[in-house]
Amino acid sequence: MNEFSTLVQFFFSGLTSGSVYALIAVSLVIVYKVSLLICFAQGEFFVIGALTMVTLTSKGLPMPLAFACSVLISAAVGALVERFLIRPIRDASVGSLIVMTIAISLALRGLALLIWGKESKILPPFSAGKPIGVFGATLQPQVLWIIGITILVLLVIWLFFEKTTMGVAMRACAENRLGASLMGISTEKAAFLSWAWGSGIGALAGMAVAPLLFMQYSSGVMPMVKGFIAMSVGGLASIVGAVVAGYLLGVVEAYTIGLISSQFSDTIVFTLLIIVLIFKPSGLFGATRSREV
Amino acid sequence: MRRLGRYWWIILLLFIALYPPTLGGMSAYKSGVLIFVGIYIILAVSLDLLMGFAGQISVGHAAFFAIGAYVSGILTAKYGASPVLALIAGMALSGAVAWGVGRPVLALKEYYLAMATLALNEIIVTLIIGLQWLTGGASGLRDVPAFSVPGFSFDNHVHYYYLVWAMVLLVVGSSVAVARSPFGRTLIAIHSDETAAKTFGIDCARYKVRAYVLSACYASLAGSLFAHYMGFLAPDDFGVMTSINILVMLYLGGIGTIYGPALGAVFLKLLPEFTYQFQDYELLMNGIILIVVLVFMPRGLFGILTGIKERVFARSAR
Amino acid sequence: MAQSAEMILRIADVTKSFEGVHALTDVTFEVRAGHIKALIGPNGAGKTTLLNVINGLLPPDIGHIYFRGQELIGMSTDRIALLGLSRTFQLIRLFTVNNATVLDNVMLGAHKLLKPTICGALFFRRKTAREERVVREQAMDALAFVGLEWAAAMLPGALSFGNQRLLELARSLMSQPELLLLDEPASGLNDAEVEGFMQLLSAIRARGITILLVEHNMKLVMNVSDEIVVLDFGRWLAEGAPAAICADPKVIEAYLGACMENGGS
Numbered sequence: 034m035n036e037f038s039t040l041v042q043f044f045f046s047g048l049t050s051g052s053v054y055a056l057i058a059v060s061l062v063i064v065y066k067v068s069l070l071i072c073f074a075q076g077e078f079f080v081i082g083a084l085t086m087v088t089l090t091s092k093g094l095p096m097p098l099a100f101a102c103s104v105l106i107s108a109a110v111g112a113l114v115e116r117f118l119i120r121p122i123r124d125a126s127v128g129s130l131i132v133m134t135i136a137i138s139l140a141l142r143g144l145a146l147l148i149w150g151k152e153s154k155i156l157p158p159f160s161a162g163k164p165i166g167v168f169g170a171t172l173q174p175q176v177l178w179i180i181g182i183t184i185l186v187l188l189v190i191w192l193f194f195e196k197t198t199m200g201v202a203m204r205a206c207a208e209n210r211l212g213a214s215l216m217g218i219s220t221e222k223a224a225f226l227s228w229a230w231g232s233g234i235g236a237l238a239g240m241a242v243a244p245l246l247f248m249q250y251s252s253g254v255m256p257m258v259k260g261f262i263a264m265s266v267g268g269l270a271s272i273v274g275a276v277v278a279g280y281l282l283g284v285v286e287a288y289t290i291g292l293i294s295s296q297f298s299d300t301i302v303f304t305l306l307i308i309v310l311i312f313k314p315s316g317l318f319g320a321t322r323s324r325e326v
Numbered sequence: 327m328r329r330l331g332r333y334w335w336i337i338l339l340l341f342i343a344l345y346p347p348t349l350g351g352m353s354a355y356k357s358g359v360l361i362f363v364g365i366y367i368i369l370a371v372s373l374d375l376l377m378g379f380a381g382q383i384s385v386g387h388a389a390f391f392a393i394g395a396y397v398s399g400i401l402t403a404k405y406g407a408s409p410v411l412a413l414i415a416g417m418a419l420s421g422a423v424a425w426g427v428g429r430p431v432l433a434l435k436e437y438y439l440a441m442a443t444l445a446l447n448e449i450i451v452t453l454i455i456g457l458q459w460l461t462g463g464a465s466g467l468r469d470v471p472a473f474s475v476p477g478f479s480f481d482n483h484v485h486y487y488y489l490v491w492a493m494v495l496l497v498v499g500s501s502v503a504v505a506r507s508p509f510g511r512t513l514i515a516i517h518s519d520e521t522a523a524k525t526f527g528i529d530c531a532r533y534k535v536r537a538y539v540l541s542a543c544y545a546s547l548a549g550s551l552f553a554h555y556m557g558f559l560a561p562d563d564f565g566v567m568t569s570i571n572i573l574v575m576l577y578l579g580g581i582g583t584i585y586g587p588a589l590g591a592v593f594l595k596l597l598p599e600f601t602y603q604f605q606d607y608e609l610l611m612n613g614i615i616l617i618v619v620l621v622f623m624p625r626g627l628f629g630i631l632t633g634i635k636e637r638v639f640a641r642s643a644r
Numbered sequence: 645m646a647q648s649a650e651m652i653l654r655i656a657d658v659t660k661s662f663e664g665v666h667a668l669t670d671v672t673f674e675v676r677a678g679h680i681k682a683l684i685g686p687n688g689a690g691k692t693t694l695l696n697v698i699n700g701l702l703p704p705d706i707g708h709i710y711f712r713g714q715e716l717i718g719m720s721t722d723r724i725a726l727l728g729l730s731r732t733f734q735l736i737r738l739f740t741v742n743n744a745t746v747l748d749n750v751m752l753g754a755h756k757l758l759k760p761t762i763c764g765a766l767f768f769r770r771k772t773a774r775e776e777r778v779v780r781e782q783a784m785d786a787l788a789f790v791g792l793e794w795a796a797a798m799l800p801g802a803l804s805f806g807n808q809r810l811l812e813l814a815r816s817l818m819s820q821p822e823l824l825l826l827d828e829p830a831s832g833l834n835d836a837e838v839e840g841f842m843q844l845l846s847a848i849r850a851r852g853i854t855i856l857l858v859e860h861n862m863k864l865v866m867n868v869s870d871e872i873v874v875l876d877f878g879r880w881l882a883e884g885a886p887a888a889i890c891a892d893p894k895v896i897e898a899y900l901g902a903c904m905e906n907g908g909s
Contacts, residue, residue, distance in 0.1 A: 379742065500766055503765055503766060504766065507764065507765030507772060508751075508765070508772065508776060509760040509762055509764065511744070511751065511752060511760070514739060514741055514742050514744050514748070515739045515744075515755075517741045518740055518741045518744065519738075521701065521721075521737070522738075522739070523739075524700075525701075525722075525725050526722075526752060527723075527755050527756040528722055528755050529720075529722045530722070540762055582742045583742075
């Protein structure tokens with residue numbers, strides 16, 4: 034491999050992890066936009082989605098069916114969590130809410146441990162096929178799947194939140210509760226649906242990378258943290274910002290690992306996060322809004 | 327009954343002092359558990375000063391736990407420094423880090439603050455892993471000697487138990503003193519309403535940083551005690567999961583009460599001793615316990631205890 | 645400029661806009677030491693914005709504010725408070741977390757007298773306790789002054805709305821202010837409470853404390869103030885003694901307009 038193909042190779046790995054970060058960040062943003070809550074349990078849906086799919090395919094379910102079932106199961110878990118665990122303490126302080134989502138993540142992780150045990154599992158690739166050579170770098174077919182799924186998910190989200198009445202009403206919830214109720218949706222229902230969407234998308238991210246990554250019950254922590262970073266850099270409530278920041282993070286991280294230091298890549302990424310938070314708290318892509326007293 | 331209520335701490339003190347010679351015979355295992363309990367009490371109480379009083383969320387308290395542990399470990403194991411000096415150096419470094427990052431980081435609010443403190447924790451851990459020549463990296467730092475002061479070494483586990491619990495009492499006592507002082511009251515004002523606090527001349531940024539520095543110094547002390555007890559340090563013990571565990575203790579016990587988080591630490595660290603045969607259930611159980619506490623008893627275990635106490639007194643007064 | 649020695653507060657050409665909308669335009673007036681000056685105007689006249697500018701919560705776009713000759717613009721809110729300027733809020737803002745009591749709230753008003761430190765809490769406990777005792781007595785006096793000494797150990801949330809306003813006032817008095825900014829202190833009070841409040845204001849004035857009062861209750865304003873300044877849509881409209889303001893056709897017109905909008909409130 035020459036130098037250029039190495040750079041291309043880093044880019045591919047950046048795109049792969051970037052897709053995951055973008056999806057998780059988007060799932061966080063959807064929940065945040067509707068219910069002004071950041072869910073620290075999002076990484077668990079990433080794991081649950083992937084491991085459910087591993088189980089279903091190993092039971093002989095065809096890939097597409099297993100795929101659909103895993104998304105639906107994860108979305109249902111997320112929605113139930115909202116209904117029975119978040120809603121009762123909806124008016125608590127931000128501190129309590131953060132700790133509540135942490136508690137949920139502990140419980141879900143514990144559940145995953147009981148169901149799937151401690152060993153790591155891997156999914157067969159979605160399609161058989163040899164790695165493709167591009168500019169001397171190799172591209173796994175699964176990476177194309179990941180990017181394809183990401184694009185598809187973003188398209189569906191865009192259609193839902195821009196073109197359907199329900200989606201528009203859900204978006205309105207964050208800004209104007211009365212307006213939302215006039216459009217025929219209560220904030221409770223919107224929060225419920227946003228959790229279903231959020232956990233479904235989080236699960237999709239996990240399932241898409243499951244053929245490339247060994248998954249176990251505790252694999253969700255780092256992707257979730259990276260998703261947070263993308264979300265913060267993207268401006269907390271911006272889906273576009275989260276996607277751009279997710280890919281940016283993936284690519285920056287890949288080049289940092291490849292060119293600067295693999296040991297200190299996370300140190301650098303987290304330092305950059307703190308710097309962004311301090312100097313541009315609304316995110317790199319968020320609108321600066323003057324604060325009211 | 328009322329007298330019992332007032333002098334409960336003397337009973338507690340006697341129990342701590344007399345436990346090893348009477349009940350235990352004190353196996354190394356039992357003293358180990360109680361030493362861990364003590365260390366986590368220090369961590370939980372120190373975080374309570376920051377979160378329960380100053381109202382500043384931190385999901386990265388283990389960062390200072392790590393700094394204390396590694397400064398003590400490195401200075402004593404690699405450079406043969408006196409443990410006391412190393413402990414002080416750790417507290418000084420933790421305090422300095424808190425002071426340095428405190429002003430910009432604590433200017434952030436809510437989720438942003440949570441995120442920034444989490445990032446700080448990750449930065450410290452990745453530095454520990456990365457700076458292998460200094461810290462031993464992911465494979466750990468070996469041969470941290472037992473704690474000693476000139477003329478006396480705490481190499482016996484019972485001695486170390488007394489040392490740790492003396493520190494626990496010092497930290498809890500001083501935290502209560504700070505919390506009840508005008509300083510603690512000022513923190514409460516900042517926690518309540520920063521804007522209103524400012525209109526009374528309270529320099530919020532400065533007070534938040536002071537609380538952060540104090541909290542970091544205590545956490546560092548816990549780290550040093552941990553290092554000398556373990557003799558071996560690995561970065562896994564100082565990650566975000568540890569910070570989250572401390573947070574759980576706070577809410578479990580009752581945030582903003584000092585005693586509550588201490589109680590939360592005792593509960594959460596002793597619980598596995600009774601459930602060790604269901605080890606795989608531990609995560610799930612911690613999660614469920616915390617959920618139950620948050621939904622049904624927002625004042626935590628300490629809130630329940632004070633509730634019971636009030637009810638008993640109300641009855642005996644009748 | 646010989647006169648300005650008595651002027652405790654001078655507001656000069658203050659302009660403030662939010663996203664292009666002018667909240668304050670070239671506002672200029674002075675407050676004489678020892679007086680009660682009322683700042684009135686229809687809703688949206690920019691009164692609260694002006695108070696926020698005076699105590700440093702909002703930076704103005706242009707303009708100056710002098711407190712006893714000292715420029716306040718650019719100073720932080722807490723520094724301004726230390727100079728002897730205290731305020732209450734339109735929406736009550738008491739300290740409520742961790743079971744802070746009514747007495748705690750009032751004692752917090754005395755922050756600038758205590759300037760508490762960690763060292764004070766841990767090492768100079770006797771000195772701290774002595775100072776604390778003095779402040780506690782002062783706080784009880786302040787509570788007695790507003791008639792709330794019976795509530796010292798209660799939680800602020802347990803007080804009635806009117807008593808919470810009195811508590812805010814007691815807290816502000818604890819900071820030994822030279823100038824007190826009151827933002828609609830009588831809103832939400834019943835007639836009897838307003839009556840009591842007027843007497844309190846006079847008593848505060850008798851202590852030599854200057855008051856700048858934003859208020860909608862005209863009866864209160866006309867009874868207690870030495871001078872009135874009227875803002876309308878962020879502009880200075882009129883200024884003078886209560887009787888003169890009452891008779892000013894510009895003021896009447898502005899208020900009639902406001903009455904139409906508010907349905908006569």
